[in-house]
Amino acid sequence: MASAYKPEEARVPPAVELRTPPVTKFKIALCQLSVTTDKERNIQHARKAIEEAAGKGAQLVVLPEIWNSPYLSDSFPVYAEDIEAGGDAAPSFSMLSEAARQLKITIVGGSIPERCGDHLYNTCCVFGTDGHLMGKHRKIHLFDIDIPGKIIFMESKTLTAGQVPTVVDTEVGRIGIGICYDIRFQELAMLYAARGAHLICYPGAFNMTTGPLHWELLQRARAADNQLYVATCSPARDTSAGYIAWGHSTLVGPFGEVLATTEHEETTIVAEIDYSLLELRRTHLPLGKQRRGDLYQLVDLQRLSAQK
Numbered sequence: 001m002a003s004a005y006k007p008e009e010a011r012v013p014p015a016v017e018l019r020t021p022p023v024t025k026f027k028i029a030l031c032q033l034s035v036t037t038d039k040e041r042n043i044q045h046a047r048k049a050i051e052e053a054a055g056k057g058a059q060l061v062v063l064p065e066i067w068n069s070p071y072l073s074d075s076f077p078v079y080a081e082d083i084e085a086g087g088d089a090a091p092s093f094s095m096l097s098e099a100a101r102q103l104k105i106t107i108v109g110g111s112i113p114e115r116c117g118d119h120l121y122n123t124c125c126v127f128g129t130d131g132h133l134m135g136k137h138r139k140i141h142l143f144d145i146d147i148p149g150k151i152i153f154m155e156s157k158t159l160t161a162g163q164v165p166t167v168v169d170t171e172v173g174r175i176g177i178g179i180c181y182d183i184r185f186q187e188l189a190m191l192y193a194a195r196g197a198h199l200i201c202y203p204g205a206f207n208m209t210t211g212p213l214h215w216e217l218l219q220r221a222r223a224a225d226n227q228l229y230v231a232t233c234s235p236a237r238d239t240s241a242g243y244i245a246w247g248h249s250t251l252v253g254p255f256g257e258v259l260a261t262t263e264h265e266e267t268t269i270v271a272e273i274d275y276s277l278l279e280l281r282r283t284h285l286p287l288g289k290q291r292r293g294d295l296y297q298l299v300d301l302q303r304l305s306a307q308k
């Protein structure tokens with residue numbers, strides 16, 4: 001249990017060496033989708049975007065946060081799917097699995113509202129090239145904010161927070177998953193880097209108040225601090241929606257450089273990831289070796305308790 005942690009007993013496992021990824025260079029697609037109130041249309045629309053991205057050579061396709069439903073607390077229970085039941089109870093999930101299998105690509109399936117027993121989660125599913133579910137991340141940090149006169153959003157009104165950080169070994173490298181507000185918590189990204197992630201994907205729907213200030217800043221910070229790739233994917237902006245998304249899906253490289261980005265309209269970004277840059281950046285700027293573990297440490301509570 002996390003609460004059993006005693007600092008004086010902590011023996012932090014060493015950071016995982018960066019494993020050679022299964023591919024060095026590949027194309028990633030970020031599908032910045034328009035989302036409507038029509039769930040069936042959203043599913044068909046996403047499927048078409050995934051097919052087009054695969055047609056352009058993308059081996060990894062990333063979708064936005066909550067792409068099958070409006071991003072609204074009242075909509076989450078209505079559009080939620082029972083992923084464990086599958087089939088008719090989970091049409092968005094089934095479409096993603098089938099698309100990954102038919103197109104032989106890896107899919108980071110954005111997120112959808114998930115129903116599990118009495119709980120609802122904001123959940124990202126990762127599918128391998130055979131359509132298998134390889135990982136499932138339930139948003140760990142719920143988006144509860146109140147900026148007077150600007151925006152109030154309380155995900156915790158309907159959603160439950162996930163409990164597990166998620167790193168998935170895919171055919172296109174080791175990928176850490178976070179959902180939107182998760183990007184604000186640098187410890188999660190540090191944890192993924194310590195576990196040897198090559199890339200962190202954050203499906204996200206930032207808002208019109210924080211988006212202009214923080215969206216790119218946070219992505220570049222997570223990438224530069226941890227010397228890995230960061231990919232974000234937002235829904236396209238719909239100014240008539242109850243929640244207006246900032247858009248600006250982006251790919252950032254391990255030097256903190258924006259490699260590809262867009263504005264707020266519906267589009268698919270296709271860009272190249274070159275994992276050989278990870279070693280190169282870390283050689284030129286050897287932060288991992290220069291860390292002062294004698295003064296401060298990241299504690300991976302999951303790994304620590306697994307060792308006991």
Ligand SMILES: NC(=O)CCC(=O)C(=O)O
Nearest residue numbers: 143180181205206207210
């Ligand atoms: N869907 C979200 O988690 C939005 C996060 C956001 O806008 C932020 O400022 O953080």
